[in-house]
Amino acid sequence: MGLIHSYALWNNKGGVGKSTITFHLAMRYAELHPQTKILVIDLCPQANSSMMLLGGGPVGEENIINLCKEATPRSVVGYLSTVITNGRGAQLPDPYKFVVNVSDYNTYAPQNLFLLCGDGNLEPMAPAINEAASAKALTPTAQPWKWIQEIIRNFIEDITESNDEWLVFIDTNPSFSIYTQIAVSGAERLLVPINADDSSKTAASAMVALLHGTNPPHPIYGSWTYAKMANEQGIIVPKIHMLIGNRLTQFKGSAAAFKALSDATSTSLYEIYKKNPDYFVEPKVTISSKENFIDYYSKPLRDFNSAGVVCAHLGRLLSSMKQKYYTVYSEEAKVNAEKIKECTKAIDEIIVNL
Ligand SMILES: Nc1ncnc2c1ncn2[C@@H]1O[C@H](COP(=O)(O)OP(=O)(O)OP(=O)(O)O)[C@@H](O)[C@H]1O
Numbered sequence: 001m002g003l004i005h006s007y008a009l010w011n012n013k014g015g016v017g018k019s020t021i022t023f024h025l026a027m028r029y030a031e032l033h034p035q036t037k038i039l040v041i042d043l044c045p046q047a048n049s050s051m052m053l054l055g056g057g058p059v060g061e062e063n064i065i066n067l068c069k070e071a072t073p074r075s076v077v078g079y080l081s082t083v084i085t086n087g088r089g090a091q092l093p094d095p096y097k098f099v100v101n102v103s104d105y106n107t108y109a110p111q112n113l114f115l116l117c118g119d120g121n122l123e124p125m126a127p128a129i130n131e132a133a134s135a136k137a138l139t140p141t142a143q144p145w146k147w148i149q150e151i152i153r154n155f156i157e158d159i160t161e162s163n164d165e166w167l168v169f170i171d172t173n174p175s176f177s178i179y180t181q182i183a184v185s186g187a188e189r190l191l192v193p194i195n196a197d198d199s200s201k202t203a204a205s206a207m208v209a210l211l212h213g214t215n216p217p218h219p220i221y222g223s224w225t226y227a228k229m230a231n232e233q234g235i236i237v238p239k240i241h242m243l244i245g246n247r248l249t250q251f252k253g254s255a256a257a258f259k260a261l262s263d264a265t266s267t268s269l270y271e272i273y274k275k276n277p278d279y280f281v282e283p284k285v286t287i288s289s290k291e292n293f294i295d296y297y298s299k300p301l302r303d304f305n306s307a308g309v310v311c312a313h314l315g316r317l318l319s320s321m322k323q324k325y326y327t328v329y330s331e332e333a334k335v336n337a338e339k340i341k342e343c344t345k346a347i348d349e350i351i352v353n354l
């Protein structure tokens with residue numbers, strides 16, 4: 001009982017599908033595992049996964065605004081500001097003062113799905129979080145940087161300390177700003193969406209460098225990077241659990257070229273794996289070739305087409321969609337039964353590997 005696993009969806013590259021995948025995985029995992037509590041923590045100020053979870057489109061947007069404008073916002077900003085104001089060593093606030101049950105806002109959501117809502121004020125709040133992290137240590141045991149880095153980890157520990165089983169997804173921002181660092185420091189594992197393009201290849205290597213540093217370390221930045229401080233202060237850096245090759249079927253007819261590009265990203269990560277297997281969750285099979293590595297660590301996720309767009313807009317479970325026309329703003333969008341089936345299958349293949 002307690003925490004099964006916590007996964008941060010992160011890639012140093014923007015727009016690769018972190019929020020969309022967080023939304024679909026959380027909704028579907030909750031549907032398939034009614035006995036498990038699923039928690040989404042949205043640490044991206046864009047709050048895109050919160051918007052989809054809380055009903056999608058204008059409904060989701062309004063729900064976020066209402067949660068964020070409460071005197072003590074029921075959002076990541078509310079939680080972080082309360083903990084930081086109370087100070088290190090203070091008792092943690094009741095997590096349920098900040099977390100919402102998604103089904104109270106979105107009738108399509110399973111009842112076992114919870115959210116610590118994203119909040120646009122995370123961006124203006126970031127300098128204050130940085131300031132708290134870089135405060136002078138006033139006692140020999142005080143480690144302000146470590147305390148701030150562990151806020152989300154401690155929050156997860158607190159809320160999952162019950163007789164229930166919990167699975168946690170953390171949505172992130174691509175930048176490695178302080179709020180992304182605390183998202184990453186809060187998770188045990190990483191799910192890394194990648195696209196089939198050259199920038200995904202560089203972003204994946206950059207991501208590993210941000211987490212673990214470079215060898216040799218950078219002559220100037222090397223002494224105060226996240227990697228160095230995490231190592232010195234005993235922050236547990238999450239391990240890569242899965243690379244999700246997102247939208248590989250986007251461009252019909254050139255599937256081979258896109259597969260090759262996505263494989264190029266996996267190949268560059270395989271080189272990293274060979275030198276540092278401990279950056280990855282320990283495999284359950286022997287990995288002795290690039291093919292083994294790709295088979296084991298990378299899963300494709302097809303393009304959702306209109307089925308995904310409509311789901312995200314309405315905050316609906318893919319599996320609950322029917323073949324018909326749905327209204328998206330003033331347009332009618334056709335959702336095809338075959339596509340719903342294919343997309344649900346693709347999500348399920350990721351879920352069985354979590
Ligand atoms: N598998 C998919 N099929 C179809 N569309 C997708 C898929 N994955 C993502 N998208 C679309 O791609 C766009 C970017 O996705 P998303 O916002 O999830 O990326 P992100 O990584 O969270 O971006 P950011 O870095 O800005 O947070 C969105 O318009 C989303 O609807």
Ligand SMILES: [Mg+2]
Nearest residue numbers: 018019044048
């Ligand atoms: Mg996003």
